[in-house]
Amino acid sequence: MVDADRPNVLFVLTDQERYDCSAPEGPPVETPTMDRLSSEGMRFVHAFTPISICTSARASLLTGRYPHSHGMLNNSHEADSIQPNLPSEHPTFSEQLAEHGYDLSYVGKWHVGRDQTPEEFGFSYLGGSDVHHDDIDDAFREYRRERGEPIKAVELEDEIYTGTNPRDSTEGTFVAAKTPIDVEETRAWFLAEKTIEAIDAHAERDRDEPFFHRADFYGPHHPYVVPEPYASMYDPDEIERPESYAETYDGKPRAQENYLSYRGVAGFDWDIWAEAIAKYWGFVTMLDDQLERVLEALERHGLAEETVVVHASDHGDFAGGHRQFNKGPVMYDDTYRIPLQVRWPGVTDPGSVCDAPVHLHDLAATFLEIGDVAVPDAFDARSIVPLIESGGDPEGVPATWPRSVFAQYHGDEFGLYTQRMVRTARYKYVYNGPDIDELYDLEADPAELQNLIDHPGYTDVRRELRERLIGWMKKTDDPNQGWVPDVLRAANED
Template sequence: MLLNHNRKIKKFFAALAGALALTACSLTDTSSVSNKQAQVNSDKKQSNVLIIMFDDMRFDTFSYRNGPVNTPNIDNLAAQSVRFDNAMTTTGLCSPSRAAFFTGRWGHKTGLDDNLDIYRTRLFELNPNEGGLIRRAKDAGFYTGFVGKWHLGHQGVALRGADYISDDHEHHAKRFQRTWVPYSTESDILAYKEGKLGKNGEKTSYYQTLPGTYETSHTAHLVHQAEEMMKQAKNSGKPFFGVASFHQPHPPYRVPEPYASMFDPNKIKLPPNFMASNEGKPLGQNRVLWPWHDVSHMTEMDWRKAHSFYYGAIAMVDRVVGELIQSAKENGLYEDLTIVLVGDQGSMLGEHGLFDKMPYAYDELMRIPLLIKAPGTEPKIVTRQVSLIDVAPTLGELLSLPNDGDVDGHSLLPLMEKGDVAEAGQPDTALYAYEWYNGAWYGIKALRTPEFKFVWNPGESVDEFYDLKNDPYEMTNLIKSEKHKAQIAEHVKMLDAELARTEDPSLEKFRIHFRDILK
């Protein structure tokens, strides 16, 4: 299938502009925008921007998606936004997905393709030369702020020139600290296997009732800091570009009352692929890569409780969104405010017998919520496949931010303005990659279309192919199906085209593996 012609043209001119910008100045210089460009940006009315990011937040839990949790604030935002109902992350892992989000580039270009500061990883930070949205907004004259989880290297936000930075440890600790090793989690799992439980009889490495209330929680603390960020932004007299990034609902699912007991575990509806057999799937999916991936001790009631605490976390997340929007209104920022609500990736809750995230491409991990509310843009639902990596070029175009180099994503503004028809006749695909997991290489590449998903596992002898229409829970691997031979070949060719477009270094290996199809 032919490449997306419009995207190729955009990429060419983006790369050309990036090359000219790099010739003129250093990316590490926050004053890299010319005085003339800065004056142009300051002379016109700029939209304020608030990115609200959540960690490991699935796409399917909210009431606006007919999910099990009543989320009135998120529902109200969705009703005012462009809903991207088939948005995908780039990687089911925190650091590389966030690097792609802020830069619009894949890990093989930024150098960040694994988690940071975690047991066995080889990486410590996103190269400061990768200024991303924070530096681009700063250079364009915005008051920039960042609150909460960054996970791209200690002091990384300060190195990019942010005006307001929250008091989280990672923003102020020394660079290149020793990695965190999960000794306590390993001890917990061993105890669970012996029948020992944590406080309140809970498996606290999976679900836990936190002491205190919402107001005494770290989540509320971050909300208050985000409110202060918006207050200072208003007083600055500059357009505002801020990020409020929350650790919720990342596992372990830990929430205070009333969220801890808001959902009855006995009434939880478990999905059809709950604890489903992984027969015919890659061997690596059943391995313990982090202590809590050993779920052999988990009973069905444990899984139900994990679900109920996750749902409680989503209810708390909804409160967060409501409070942030109210604060934006009180600070006079809302009228011209573009809001991006996004999750960095999903998470597994017993589907296929898996917990948290590992190197695989199941929809529960791959799909994310993405809402963009922009002034003057009519609300609508977009069903085409889009990616987390598309947000940076979208905001770059929307805000006329200075270019900072090659971009792999594409602007979503045409879809925001015209809906699905804007890309009618173009390939409806999303690319996903899982290169590393905490120091272990997998090299997974996946291509998703509305009907099928093809997953290349170069470190395994088994690839995957799923019929998403007839098997939405991805229980049957059809990679050896003669009936689907033509569809598999088509998806191999589309993935080949995407690897070529993004200049992926695995392209040659891919073409050797699939030479019989690609010849």
């Protein structure tokens, strides 16, 4: 039996999953397993990624540091990668857990460095990668061959591509489609199967040492390619337009409207978006069903009561919000707010909800505290265990807990475009180096349609948020602190 002070941890990270898909107030996406985690554990309503791009966010998760601290500022696989691999001098939560007796395993997407693998950071890698996100092995291809369904081109239906003709596969980016394969042949099913095998293996071994298993699912990142029954689970005709679909970009940074053309969706009408969103929702539900299979494996082996289960995503996805596709230099909640649920038997109050702001990379410090391992001084992260133990009671939140989250963006293949964000429960301020800044009153305008940066009624709010950002830049040794604070102070005097 695992020591109660050092429980097992099952960490499920999805790729580009929106917060609202599993939120009670969100759209009608079927996520019974995620809902179950929320009802049996704690749901965080203000969890945010430090950056909305895969490599950078995943490196932050490993190191407990903001991107400007670990240096992975954009995607490692791209030709314009600023840094292709995570520097070895940064301590990671996984290496710390491995050094202190945890048995770590990993399946699925990696995407932290071109020449590195999870095995260089304390994990035993069990397979499931793909070419674009670090072709570590061919385990999935072998799985398909063994099943008599080798990976090959199939006849897709309802295909959508970016560009002038959404049905033209010869140009643009692949957005969505229905695939004729069975769900058992999907990578999502395979990654759940590999996770179940890892749980089986642990149950068959001496269980005195705890395990940490990380399952990184591909999706609901585009292309939203799903089989039945998920492909037709949601009727595009019944999907309501998000409020942010009314975006005009009036008074917004020019990069936002430019991104419509850059991503190739400037010509998409609502019918195309609704069809893509239906596939995206189907993808989310398919992943939720795979999570159910994994939780059933824990229960089958009697491990549920001694295993902390955490579900999160590296960042969100626009999926038509603000009429945008994918992600980019556009710091709306669509891509920065993430789902986070924690079930810790005997610790989390069932059905509890935490309103305190947290970052994705806070999980690095959290996993170490769960494992009774000291958090390195180099971490920017702070453990959310005190929030979990508070049971969601606002009075139980430590007085020193920040009332803001911060985020940044450094550009991707679109080109470098420095941004910094500070968000409180009510307001969001975005610093855009080469363009107009942004300020949103999220209580009055949750869709973030009206930029209030020049509104005279928000002078005090604007000044206070800029000062918060200056303080954060100094505290985290942001390299832009050499000149940006002066810019912000000058703006406050205007």
